[in-house]
Amino acid sequence: EIVLTQSPATLSLSPGERATLSCRASQSVSSYLAWYQQKPGQAPRLLIYDASNRATGIPARFSGFGSGTDFTLTIRRLEPEDFAVYYCQQRSNFLTFGGGTKVEIK
Amino acid sequence: DVQLVQSGAEVKKPGESLKISCKGSGYNFVNSGIGWVRQMPGKGLEWVAVIHPGDSETRYSPSFQGQVTISVDKSITTAYLQWRSLKASDTAIYYCARQGVAGLFDYWGQGTLVTVSS
Secondary structure, eight states, X not given: OOOEEEEOSEEEEOTTSOEEEEEEESSOOTTOEEEEEEOTTSXXXXXXXXXXXXXTTOOTTEEEEEEXXXXXXXXXXOOGGGOXXXXXXXXSSSOEEOOOEEEEEO | OOEEEEOOOEEEOTTOOEEEEEEEESSOGGGSOEEEEEEOTTOOEEEEEEEETTTTEEEEOTTTTTTOEEEEEXXXXXXXXXXXXXXXXXXXXXXXXXXXXXXXXXXXXXXEEEEEOO
């Protein structure tokens, strides 16, 4: 099973700042990596698929990068609605999720 | 609009059986897979299983193989997740989601809270 490790576990930032989240895979997943956002009491929402493609309706301040085993999600300037938990997911071999990064208001 | 509407919250005792549902609408149901994802209280997301309604092909996470059964009824555009004998550790929110772009979960249901307690 491919294990995804996300870091940091918590990111404390202020609105307007840049957020950089990391996801590392235990073996190569090529570019088959996605990112989801989950707010309290809500279902997750797909943000990025295949490492760098924004899903429909996702603002341009969200961007993804990476291939193989190392991936990043960048939120260019945090808006108040961006404070949430972010999960990465791979589809190279079955499906697995990372443990999540919580982006909280500093 | 694509919608996935899940059945309501359940409270069960250990050893009981359960089947929860997820009704899809607003798209061609047989053309997209449906998956289930577990979220235990205060924890992260875990993929459980997926089914393709077109041919009923299923795939299970190794962690859930043998523990649950995924099924579908195309005639009423509904997917199911079933347990034969619940355990307290099955307590969680279960989300269904459509496999859309790149085989990923692009639309999600609202979640079904399953509580297993004696």
